Amino acid sequence: MGIAYKNFWSLNTDEAVVSGILRGNTNKDIEVLMPMNAQMKGIDLVLMNVKNKKTITVQVKGSRAYEPRPNEARNYGAGSGGWFFFPERIVSKATADYFAFLIYVLEESGKKGRRMIAPHLILIPTKVLQKKCKKHKNTHGDGRYSFKIWINPRRKEAFDFRDQKIDLSEFLDKKGFMLLNSNL
Secondary structure, eight states, X not given: OOOOOOOOOOOOHHHHHHHHHHHHHSOTTEEEEOOSSTTSTTOOEEXXXXXXXXXXXXXXXXXXXXXXXXXXXXXXXXXXXXXXXXXXXXXXXXXXXXXXXXXXXXXXXXXXXXXXXXXXXXXXXXXXXXXXXXXXXXXXXXXXXXXXXXXXXXXXXXXXXSSSOEEOGGGBHHHHHHHHHHTO
């Protein structure tokens, strides 16, 4: 009797990009690992400090790049936003320690006069996200959260503007990496 081989790996592009970003922005003793099967629902990455053996699990959510609408650029300044739409239970019943929101931001270089797409990461502890959602978010459609997250790279600020404005700046890029490193 033969063994049926299946694709046990569940890596997607957003997870690969976040892995690379985390690898370059975490302490040298921290390894970024990927579960080898799709059975670990809600956990996309595992970070482990090889010296002290502490681990943190991460749920990755990615958004494509969006051209900012003229009124968004007037209201929010430089940068652009990302959109996330998923069932409320993804947050309320999450088993991961952190959520990583990957947003590709359209940035303009004042020096070169060019536009580029740059990935930015919001690393937020799941318990903090759950509290913010409970307090500030509404469900849309069939019980789904809709996040519209704006990132202004010049001012280093991030916020969700879909329902009530939720400031996420303390979890953006370097600040998020510092928080993550301190917990490992």
